[in-house]
Amino acid sequence: MAASLLLGRQGILFGLKLSNINKSLWAAQSLQEHARHFLQSSRIFGVTPVKVEMPALSPTMEEGNIVKWLKKEGEEVTAGDALCEIETDKAVVTMESNDDGILAKILIEEGSRNVRLGTLIAVMVEEGQDWKQVEIPSPDAVITPSAAPSETVVPPAFPSPPKTVTSGPLRLSPAARHILDTHGIDPKLATPTGPRGLITKEDALNLMKMSPEAKKMPILTAPPVPSPAQRPAAVPPPPSSRPNIPPLSIPGKPGAPGTFTELPASNVRRVIAQRLTQSKTTIPHAYASVDCNMAAVMALRKDLAKENVKVSVNDFIIKAAAVTLKELPEVNVNWSGDGPLALDSIHISIAVATDKGLITPIIRDAAIKGVQEISANAKALAQKARDGKLLPEEYQGGSFSISNLGMFGISGFSAVINPPQACILAVGTSREELRLCEDNQTLRTQQLMTVTLSSDGRLVDDELASRFLDRFRDNLEEPQRMALA
Structure with missing residues (x-):
């Protein structure tokens, strides 16, 4: 009987322990579920969005324009997908995504201009997160005088009045000497405030206000200028009354005579202005000209046309320049901050006029290409330049430039060097x-x-420029010397 009671009590105790263990396990499972639920909810409310900032799509780019967004808010994005089109200082470039996710919010709309590099233009979230509840990062707060915290304003300490120079010769400005001599005032009474004890015109005028002798004498002032209404009608207004700057015309109305209209400058125009100014102010330009006989080139073009091969004179010029650079590698150089850089490749930049300005796409490795291949590349690049679709690698890294205005009837001109290149050939x-x-x-x-x-005098001296032109003329007048196939 006692044994059975003992066993029953132990069973009850064991059952209680088992119940406590089950409760502990249930509490642990419940805690895990709460933690999982918290982590899932933190993805929505505590998520850190992926920032999409304005990138540098060219070496000289400082700001860009958002032309068009190619993705919409809430749309899935894969790394490498096109996000938007950005107008740089050279062309319109497609910006690609670097991350996978969902485009949550577009912060800079289409048509926005002059967006600085590093500006936040959009945010993304990771897949599986609620893009509608994304937290928009606030820009860095800039403390302005109105938003700055209130502090005790300490009035600035006014400088003590300058001491009167008692020793040494007096130093007076011409205006101060004239005023004091005219009114018979002793210059020793003036308090000099100019540099190194100079008595200025203001010092002389202040002394006149305080001196009793000066109060008795009238201060010489300029006679008042009569207004146009007070002038006699027969006397024409002096030329100085004409304003130096013409007035701005009113938008939406026809311009009145003598007014001007402000035109917004595109990024391409601003960069062209900067680079032209840099070129003409930092590069010592030297110029040399030569006449080339084009009879052989013209005859060869006719022969190729009979075989349905259409090439232009400019294609032969590009080929001749590239071959000449290969023969004279000392001209195929660039200028860096430390000095000349010899280039291993020959990439010819050709100037193409577009509605937005001049741009120079590149014929790469032109020395080893045939005239027909050069012609095809030049036509394709010129069309992409006019459409604003050039890629950065298609207009960066040239070693020599050619600008041809012959189709416009220009007999001869001098072109501006495209830094850091050493030369440009004007045709x-x-x-x-x-x-x-x-x-x-x-x-x-x-x-x-x-x-x-046009050559950079730091890299190509007059003798080397002369040899280059002489060799270029020989190659162009005897095109059979070049590998034209």
């Missing part, structure tokens, strides 16, 4: 001229074209 139109033959007795009509080389 004019071809013309027919009578020239003496080698026998100096007979005249013959020649098809001549003037080219002008």
Whole structure:
């Protein structure tokens, strides 16, 4: 009987312990579920969004314009997807995403201009998160005088009045000397405030106000200028009354005579202005010109046209310049802050005029390409430049530039060097001229074209520029010397 009671009591105790263990396990499971629920909810309310900032899409870019958003809010984005189109200082470039997620909020709308680098333009969230409840990061607070915390304002200490110079010769400005001599006031009474004890015009006027002798004498002042209404009608207004700056015209109304209209400058125009100013103020330009006989090139173009191969004169010029750079590698250099840099590759930049300004796409490795391939590349790049679709690698890194205005009837001109390049070749139109033959007795009509080389005097001296032009003329006048295939 006692044994059975003992066993029953132990069973009850064991059951109570088992119940406590179950309760502990249930509490642990409940705690895990609460923690899981908290973590899931923190993804919504405590999520840190992925920032999308204005990137630097070209080496000289400082700000850009948002042309068009290619993704909408709430749309899934994969790394490498196109987010938006940005107008840089060179062209319109497509910005790609670096992360996977969902585009949660667009902060800079389409058409926004002059967006600085690093500006937050959008935010993204990770997949599975509620993009509608994303937390928008606030920009860094800038303390302004109205928003600054109230502090005890300490009035600035006013400087003590300068001491009167008692020793040494007096130093007076011409205006102060004239005022004091005119009114017969002793200059020793003046308190100099100018540098190194100089008595200024203001010091002389202050002394006149305090001196009793000066109060008795009238202060010489300029006679008042009569207003236009007080002037006689017969006397025309003096030329000085004309304003130096014409008035601004009123938007939406036809411009009145003598007014001007403000035109917004695009990023491309601003960068062109900066680089032209940099080039003309920091690069010592030297110029040399030569006439090239284009008879052989013209005849070769006709022969190629019979075989349905259409190439332009500019394609031969690009090829001749590239071959000449290969023959004279000392011209194929750039200038850096530390000095000249010899280039291993020959990339020819060609100037293309667009509605937004001049841009120079690049024919890469032009020395080893045929004229037909150069022609195809030039046409494709020129069209992309006019459409604003050039990629950064298609207009960065050139070693030599060519600007051709011959199609506009320009006989000859001098071009501005495109830094950090050392040279640019300006090409004019071809013309027919009578020239003496080698026998100096007979005249013959020649098809001549003037080219002008602008060179950086720090890198290409006059002798080297002359040798380059001489070799370039030989290659162009004898195109069979170049590998044209």
